[in-house]
Amino acid sequence: MSFLNDVVNIVIKYYPNLLDGVGNTMLIALIGTVAGLVIGLLTGVVRTAPLSKNAVLRVLHKILNAVIAVYVEIFRGTPMMVQAMVIYWGYAFATGGSTLPLIPSGILIVSINTGAYMAEIVRGGIISIDKGQFEGAMSIGMTHSQTMLKVIIPQVMRNILPSVSNEFVINIKDTSVLNVIGVTELYYFAGIIKRQSFETFQTYLVVCVIYFILTFTVTRLLRWVERKLDGNDSYVIFGSQSDSAAEIRISREA
Amino acid sequence: MSEKVIELVHLQKQFGENTVLRDINLSVSKGEVLSIIGASGSGKSTMLRCINLLETPTSGQILYHGKDITGHDMNLSQYRAKVGMVFQSFNLFSNMTALNNCITGQVSVLKRSREEAEAIAMKYLERVGMAPYINARPSQLSGGQKQRVAIARALAMEPEALLFDEPTSALDPQMVGEVLDVMRSLAEDGLTMIVVTHEMAFARDVSSNVVFMSGGVICEEGKPHDIFENPQNPKTREFLTRFLDSHRGNY
Numbered sequence: 001m002s003f004l005n006d007v008v009n010i011v012i013k014y015y016p017n018l019l020d021g022v023g024n025t026m027l028i029a030l031i032g033t034v035a036g037l038v039i040g041l042l043t044g045v046v047r048t049a050p051l052s053k054n055a056v057l058r059v060l061h062k063i064l065n066a067v068i069a070v071y072v073e074i075f076r077g078t079p080m081m082v083q084a085m086v087i088y089w090g091y092a093f094a095t096g097g098s099t100l101p102l103i104p105s106g107i108l109i110v111s112i113n114t115g116a117y118m119a120e121i122v123r124g125g126i127i128s129i130d131k132g133q134f135e136g137a138m139s140i141g142m143t144h145s146q147t148m149l150k151v152i153i154p155q156v157m158r159n160i161l162p163s164v165s166n167e168f169v170i171n172i173k174d175t176s177v178l179n180v181i182g183v184t185e186l187y188y189f190a191g192i193i194k195r196q197s198f199e200t201f202q203t204y205l206v207v208c209v210i211y212f213i214l215t216f217t218v219t220r221l222l223r224w225v226e227r228k229l230d231g232n233d234s235y236v237i238f239g240s241q242s243d244s245a246a247e248i249r250i251s252r253e254a
Numbered sequence: 255m256s257e258k259v260i261e262l263v264h265l266q267k268q269f270g271e272n273t274v275l276r277d278i279n280l281s282v283s284k285g286e287v288l289s290i291i292g293a294s295g296s297g298k299s300t301m302l303r304c305i306n307l308l309e310t311p312t313s314g315q316i317l318y319h320g321k322d323i324t325g326h327d328m329n330l331s332q333y334r335a336k337v338g339m340v341f342q343s344f345n346l347f348s349n350m351t352a353l354n355n356c357i358t359g360q361v362s363v364l365k366r367s368r369e370e371a372e373a374i375a376m377k378y379l380e381r382v383g384m385a386p387y388i389n390a391r392p393s394q395l396s397g398g399q400k401q402r403v404a405i406a407r408a409l410a411m412e413p414e415a416l417l418f419d420e421p422t423s424a425l426d427p428q429m430v431g432e433v434l435d436v437m438r439s440l441a442e443d444g445l446t447m448i449v450v451t452h453e454m455a456f457a458r459d460v461s462s463n464v465v466f467m468s469g470g471v472i473c474e475e476g477k478p479h480d481i482f483e484n485p486q487n488p489k490t491r492e493f494l495t496r497f498l499d500s501h502r503g504n505y
């Protein structure tokens with residue numbers, strides 16, 4: 001079977017390049033997803049915060065909300081490949097020719113793009129939390145920010161974890177568009193290998209399998225994390241309600 | 255006459271065009287239990303929520319020890335820590351254990367140390383008979399247990415007064431008793447309470463005063479004996495007659 005031989009040979013001959021590509025792809029996708037989530041949390045908290053009684057702060061808040069809305073619309077409404085070109089070459093244009101380093105550029109572009117999606121995911125997550133959770137916190141005097149930090153965001157994080165995982169998987173695949181500005185991720189190396197080996201189909205088949213292994217592993221891993229987070233279905237009853245002498249132990253949750 | 259803890263003066267609340275509370279005047283003194291009864295939609299919850307400032311009154315005053323809390327200079331957090339609230343739907347933090355539900359507010363609002371807060375939380379969880387369940391999450395508890403944790407959460411702030419909005423209305427009948435027992439013992443200990451309730455036996459036996467509300471106004475106010483045995487306002491009479499008819503045996 002010469003076809004299988006070709007495939008195996010590509011893997012053997014080019015594995016340093018392939019590994020390099022996998023490393024950069026995962027690095028950009030991971031940091032981009034985490035940074036995007038941070039952007040989403042910040043914008044989500046700002047957009048759902050009650051407007052201040054202070055007139056100046058209220059106007060600033062509204063302006064900020066409008067800026068976020070525009071950001072979300074633009075970055076969700078245009079292809080990431082085009083965003084990459086505009087940002088990378090826009091910087092070069094503005095500085096009269098100097099360019100940003102490639103990997104950091106890739107991370108920046110993926111972060112901003114993911115942030116636009118995360119902004120909506122987080123906002124939806126916050127809105128969907130029962131109003132009673134806010135009122136319970138307010139009724140004992142907790143401020144809005146304390147409520148957000150201790151009560152709302154932890155619940156939002158759990159609820160949006162499947163969507164965040166999904167964004168991560170999308171980013172692993174979509175970093176491939178960064179080859180338009182020359183970022184050395186997996187798809188970029190596929191192009192190099194193809195030009196050297198002249199075996200186009202075999203090369204892209206190998207790369208295809210690698211992408212699938214990456215996304216499949218990440219999906220399984222994050223499912224497992226979700227299950228872990230949900231914790232035990234049961235709890236331990238300490239002592240006995242009728243026996244007041246029973247020892248009552250306090251075990252802190254992690 | 256002991257000192258007034260909370261006093262409502264000409265309190266008015268509108269939602270858009272809809273006037274839900276008109277000219278409410280009311281006061282609770284230290285150690286008193288004030289029960290509020292009335293048909294659904296008469297504005298009981300709105301009044302309670304105004305006292306806790308979950309709703310902003312349209313006009314009128316809410317005095318806490320004679321000081322108007324609707325003013326802008328009021329520290330809302332400190333006030334709410336002093337005047338807590340227990341909800342019909344519990345509103346426990348679903349991401350926390352029973353114990354942490356009772357600790358968080360103390361640490362955030364009262365700036366107590368974690369250790370101190372934990373000791374105080376334990377004290378009140380024991381008080382409501384929930385100490386064995388400190389590690390349970392709200393979703394793992396029955397309605398009555400949830401409400402007892404919610405009461406412990408409010409008590410852990412060591413408030414001066416507690417507001418209860420139909421605390422037993424969402425409970426299965428067999429769980430109502432355990433919550434009312436806790437409330438009774440709090441009343442005996444002299445906690446100032448305002449209780450919106452449909453538990454007429456509780457209102458009659460435990461209250462210092464009873465208020466009957468209808469259509470956003472206070473129709474009648476008096477000692478429980480007078481309200482239940484000898485209501486003056488025809489609306490009160492009608493409400494009680496109808497209520498007792500549909501709840502025969504519970505009273």
Ligand SMILES: Nc1ncnc2c1ncn2[C@@H]1O[C@H](COP(=O)(O)OP(=O)(O)O)[C@@H](O)[C@H]1O
Nearest residue numbers: 269272274292293294295296297298299300301
């Ligand atoms: N947030 C709100 N917006 C508009 N109307 C409301 C709101 N909350 C309550 N109401 C109205 O106010 C009236 C009194 O409601 P409520 O205080 O809940 O009565 P009760 O607790 O006595 O059943 C009702 O007619 C209700 O529809």
Ligand SMILES: [Mg+2]
Nearest residue numbers: 298299300420
């Ligand atoms: Mg109500």
